[in-house]
Amino acid sequence: MAVPRIGIGMDSSITPLRHGGLSLVQTTDFFYPLVEDPYMQGKIACANVLSDLYSEGVTECDNMLMLLGVSTKMTEKERDVVIPLMMRGFRDCALEAGCDVTGGQTVLNPWCTIGGVATTVCQPNEFILPESAEVGDVLVLTKPLGTQVAVNAHQWLDQPERWEKIKHSVTEELVLKGYERAMDSMVRLNRTAAMLMHKYNAHGATDVTGFGVLGHAANLAKNQKAEVSFVIHNLPVIAKMASIAKACGNIFKLLQGYSAETSGGLLICLPRDSAAPFCKEIEKLEGRAAWIVGIVEKGDRTARIIERPRVIEIPAIEKEGQLW
Amino acid sequence: MAVPRIGIGMDSSITPLRHGGLSLVQTTDFFYPLVEDPYMQGKIACANVLSDLYSEGVTECDNMLMLLGVSTKMTEKERDVVIPLMMRGFRDCALEAGCDVTGGQTVLNPWCTIGGVATTVCQPNEFILPESAEVGDVLVLTKPLGTQVAVNAHQWLDQPERWEKIKHSVTEELVLKGYERAMDSMVRLNRTAAMLMHKYNAHGATDVTGFGVLGHAANLAKNQKAEVSFVIHNLPVIAKMASIAKACGNIFKLLQGYSAETSGGLLICLPRDSAAPFCKEIEKLEGRAAWIVGIVEKGDRTARIIERPRVIEIPAIEKEGQLW
Numbered sequence: 001m002a003v004p005r006i007g008i009g010m011d012s013s014i015t016p017l018r019h020g021g022l023s024l025v026q027t028t029d030f031f032y033p034l035v036e037d038p039y040m041q042g043k044i045a046c047a048n049v050l051s052d053l054y055s056e057g058v059t060e061c062d063n064m065l066m067l068l069g070v071s072t073k074m075t076e077k078e079r080d081v082v083i084p085l086m087m088r089g090f091r092d093c094a095l096e097a098g099c100d101v102t103g104g105q106t107v108l109n110p111w112c113t114i115g116g117v118a119t120t121v122c123q124p125n126e127f128i129l130p131e132s133a134e135v136g137d138v139l140v141l142t143k144p145l146g147t148q149v150a151v152n153a154h155q156w157l158d159q160p161e162r163w164e165k166i167k168h169s170v171t172e173e174l175v176l177k178g179y180e181r182a183m184d185s186m187v188r189l190n191r192t193a194a195m196l197m198h199k200y201n202a203h204g205a206t207d208v209t210g211f212g213v214l215g216h217a218a219n220l221a222k223n224q225k226a227e228v229s230f231v232i233h234n235l236p237v238i239a240k241m242a243s244i245a246k247a248c249g250n251i252f253k254l255l256q257g258y259s260a261e262t263s264g265g266l267l268i269c270l271p272r273d274s275a276a277p278f279c280k281e282i283e284k285l286e287g288r289a290a291w292i293v294g295i296v297e298k299g300d301r302t303a304r305i306i307e308r309p310r311v312i313e314i315p316a317i318e319k320e321g322q323l324w
Numbered sequence: 325m326a327v328p329r330i331g332i333g334m335d336s337s338i339t340p341l342r343h344g345g346l347s348l349v350q351t352t353d354f355f356y357p358l359v360e361d362p363y364m365q366g367k368i369a370c371a372n373v374l375s376d377l378y379s380e381g382v383t384e385c386d387n388m389l390m391l392l393g394v395s396t397k398m399t400e401k402e403r404d405v406v407i408p409l410m411m412r413g414f415r416d417c418a419l420e421a422g423c424d425v426t427g428g429q430t431v432l433n434p435w436c437t438i439g440g441v442a443t444t445v446c447q448p449n450e451f452i453l454p455e456s457a458e459v460g461d462v463l464v465l466t467k468p469l470g471t472q473v474a475v476n477a478h479q480w481l482d483q484p485e486r487w488e489k490i491k492h493s494v495t496e497e498l499v500l501k502g503y504e505r506a507m508d509s510m511v512r513l514n515r516t517a518a519m520l521m522h523k524y525n526a527h528g529a530t531d532v533t534g535f536g537v538l539g540h541a542a543n544l545a546k547n548q549k550a551e552v553s554f555v556i557h558n559l560p561v562i563a564k565m566a567s568i569a570k571a572c573g574n575i576f577k578l579l580q581g582y583s584a585e586t587s588g589g590l591l592i593c594l595p596r597d598s599a600a601p602f603c604k605e606i607e608k609l610e611g612r613a614a615w616i617v618g619i620v621e622k623g624d625r626t627a628r629i630i631e632r633p634r635v636i637e638i639p640a641i642e643k644e645g646q647l648w
Contacts, residue, residue, distance in 0.1 A: 013426035015387045017445050022343055028389050028429045028441055063339045065352050065441065067391070069433075102337035105352045109393075110434035117352055117389065117441045121341050 010130045010223055011052040011207055012118075023122050027052035030067045030115020034151050034262060035183060038082045042089025043187040045114040048209070048263035050097050053118050054194035055207040055266050057128030062120045064094045066104035069113030086114055097189055128197055130204035133224045137203055137296035138275035139232065142193045142282060143185045143265025144314040145213055146241030149252050150175075150182035151262075153244050169247040174240045177316035181238045184317055185288075186263040192285050193266045199281075200274035208264030214257025217267055217294075217303035229299025232257065236291045236312040257305050269296060289314075334454045334547055335376040335531055336442075347446050351376035354391045354439020358475050358586060359507060362406045366413025367511040369438040372533070372587035374421050377442050378518035379531040379590050381452030386444045388418045390428035393437030410438055421513055452521055454528035457548045461527055461620035462599035463556065466517045466606060467509045467589025468638040469537055470565030473576050474499075474506035475586075477568050493571040498564045501640035505562045508641055509612075510587040516609050517590045523605075524598035532588030538581025541591060541618075541627035553623025556581065560615045560636040581629050593620060613638075 012027040029049045033041045046064070053061055070083055094101050094116075104116070120126075153175045156162035190207060197205060206220040214232065221230045235242075235255060245254040252259040270278055279290040291312060336351040353373045357365045370388070377385055394407055418425050418440075428440070444450075477499045480486035494502075514531060521529060530544040538556065545554045559566075559579060569578040576583040594602055603614040615636060 013387065013389070015424075015426055017386055018384070019346055019445060019447070020344065022346075022445065024387050024443060024445060026387055026389065026441075026443060027427065028391065030391070030429055031431065060342070062341055063337065063348050063350055065337070065350065067352065067354070100339075102339055103351065105354055105439070107355065107437070109437070113431070113433070115429070117350075119348060119350060119443055121343060121346065121348060121445055123343070 010219065011055045014056070014127065017121065021124060023124070023127070024119065025053060025056060025058050025122050025127055026117070026119045028115065028117040030113050032111055032113055038085035039089040040183055040187060041114060042086040043093040044263050046090045046093035046116060047187055047189050049116040049118045051190045051207040051263060053120060054190035055205045056130065057194055057197045057202065057205070058120050058122060058126060059191055059194045060120055061097055061099040061118050064099050064101045065117040066090055066101050067113065067115040067117065068104065068106040069109035069111065070106060071112040072108050072110055074112070090114065090116065093187065097191060128202055128204060130206055130220055131223050131225050132203040133228050133269040133296045134203060134226060135228055135296055135298050136272050137269045138272050138292055139230060139294035139296065140268045140270055140275050140278060140290055141208070141213065141236060141265050141293045142190060142268070142290040143188065144181070144236045144238045145259065145261060146178070146238035146254060147182040147186055147262050147264065148260045149241040149245050149254055150178040150238055154179040166244050166247045169243040170240050178238050178240055181314065181316050188288065190266050192282055193268065193290070196278055196281055197268060200270055200278045203269040203271070205266045205268040207266050208261045210260045212253070212258035212260060213267065214303060214305055217257070220267065221301045221303040224301055227298060227300065228296050229301065230294055230303040231297055232294035232303070232305045232309060234291060234293045234310045234312055235305070236293065236314050239313045239315045242311050255309065255311065334543065335379045338380070338451065341445065345448060347448070347451070348443065349377060349380060349382050349446050349451055350441070350443045352439065352441040354437050356435055356437060362409035363413040364507055364511060365438060366410040367417040368587050370414045370417035370440060371511055371513050373440040373442045375514045375531040375587060377444060378514035379529045380454065381518055381521045381526065381529070382444050382446060382450060383515055383518045384444055385421055385423040385442050388423050388425045389441040390414055390425050391437065391439040391441065392428065392430040393433035393435065394430060395436040396432050396434050398436070414438065414440065417511065421515060452526055452528060454530055454544055455547050455549050456527040457552050457593040457620045458527060458550060459552055459620055459622050460596055461593045462596050462616055463554060463618035463620065464592045464594055464599050464602060464614050465532070465537065465560060465589050465617045466514060466592070466614040467512065468505070468560045468562045469583065469585060470502070470562035470578060471506040471510055471586050471588065472584045473565040473569050473578055474502040474562055478503040490568050490571045493567040494564045502562050502564055505638065505640050512612065514590050516606055517592065517614070520602055520605055521592060524594055524602045527593040527595070529590045529592040531590050532585045534584045536577070536582040536584060537591065538627060538629055541581070544591065545625045545627045548625055551622060551624065552620050553625065554618055554627035555621055556618035556627070556629045556633060558615060558617045558634045558636055559629070560617065560638050563637045563639045566635050579633065579635065
């Protein structure tokens with residue numbers, strides 16, 4: 001997520017150019033590794049950067065730069081194994097998105113960092129400003145919540161003291177399945193969703209990352225032209241993550257909507273009649289569900305989750321490409 | 325300096341766009357603070373990022389993003405003072421260059437980092453590829469060398485053991501003057517030089533940063549279409565930095581051309597007859613000299629410094645705006 005945001009963009013900056021009605025749409029993001037597999041970490045970082053373009057309905061990334069911090073604490077051998085894998089993951093994800101990594105910057109840093117800069121030059125009809133929600137619209141979410149809980153629970157498998165706290169709510173197998181489900185979600189591009197935003201006349205979107213689904217819903221609500229508010233009724237959550245979160249004494253605030261996500265889904269405002277066909281088509285194209293999670297009401301540009309939201313448990317993916 | 329470089333750019337990536345013959349020119353750079361004054365550090369970081377655009381003859385930056393790492397080791401009070409100053413310096417420098425900072429990314433990191441992403445969208449006549457040097461061309465350098473030595477010597481004023489080594493070659497006053505001269509140089513934009521590259525039909529350029537003047541000259545030579553080599557005869561060096569470098573046992577390799585520079589000058593290939601008027605005009609416009617430092621010969625795309633280069637001692641700037 002790009003901060004501070006200035007100008008007319010939200011997740012990306014949108015800058016009018018000197019040339020024929022074109023705009024520069026741009027975003028940057030870097031963070032610290034959160035999964036063990038360097039290749040997957042590279043993919044996640046790239047998908048996460050691109051997501052800021054996709055949330056504005058942009059489907060083409062014209063250029064990607066990579067930002068890399070190589071940890072000073074790695075041995076030379078660790079570096080030689082880990083860094084090329086992370087770079088390859090990043091590059092493979094960019095290629096999947098149809099863009100090249102043409103440069104970047106690498107530094108030595110105490111902590112390992114990975115991220116990038118995604119840029120595209122657009123005609124006005126190529127992006128959708130996140131500001132046109134209308135009363136009666138429906139909110140759709142394209143990826144399940146709970147990635148942070150899943151990543152943490154997975155780390156706790158090796159930390160007996162932490163594991164002690166949650167072992168009565170979950171099995172090791174379910175933690176592993178949740179972790180796999182989170183990885184599947186974090187490496188997945190929101191590009192199809194961005195394409196379908198155009199087809200189904202989306203009124204705006206944001207991507208769910210560090211502030212959690214409610215934090216980003218609130219940002220999106222604040223950015224609307226009309227006097228609307230967002231009400232979230234349903235929380236699709238990776239299976240078992242809600243009970244793990246509960247067992248930890250609610251440090252994640254998952255069901256309150258504030259658990260951080262990495263490379264999360266798009267939260268999209270769609271005309272009421274478009275929402276179901278949108279979800280159906282994304283599932284058909286990608287083998288992954290999207291969910292109607294809320295509605296747009298008349299209001300003061302705020303967002304809330306109802307008192308007892310329905311938690312939809314999203315199970316593991318049993319087999320490559322199989323629907324669930 | 326942006327690495328790795330892919331595509332037709334050198335200091336910046338140059339990517340053809342889908343729209344009417346336009347190209348995306350882009351670079352990113354971030355590093356660790358090297359001067360004490362946070363405001364000046366912000367300016368230096370911004371000037372350093374922009375320099376990669378200017379070295380390709382680009383004079384307009386369409387968008388700037390800021391990359392910031394806030395040190396976890398700073399107290400809250402230190403952060404509240406230092407970070408806003410650094411951001412303001414960065415932004416003021418961008419404004420001076422005629423562009424806005426429209427976004428970026430801020431993270432917590434053990435080491436403080438500052439940098440940015442500079443992007444522009446260009447018509448073909450707006451950039452100059454660094455590849456058309458011809459035999460008989462002249463090499464011009466637009467800023468003096470020795471910034472790293474100056475910054476280090478300044479730090480050593482507070483380190484008796486280090487100071488002991490150099491105190492017979494320099495006075496405290498001259499170290500302070502050298503530091504001021506280095507700051508003046510590092511915050512200065514290479515934008516006027518980029519504009520004059522067009523006026524005087526430059527055949528290509530690069531900016532002198534981490535690899536030193538010879539390292540970057542070698543990179544530029546390697547990138548030429550014609551069979552040419554670069555020979556450097558003159559080294560304009562901030563006054564006293566050569567003797568400090570010598571007193572330290574040559575750890576900097578300053579006169580060998582390998583001392584790192586931050587936000588260094590452009591090294592430009594100019595037709596022989598253009599070099600003197602170029603230098604004269606930049607001095608007139610900016611109150612700062614540029615120097616003819618070498619020539620382009622027939623060769624195998626390498627660069628060298630002659631055995632006994634002439635070291636030009638560049639004195640401090642006595643008064644704002646005064647020529648020296």
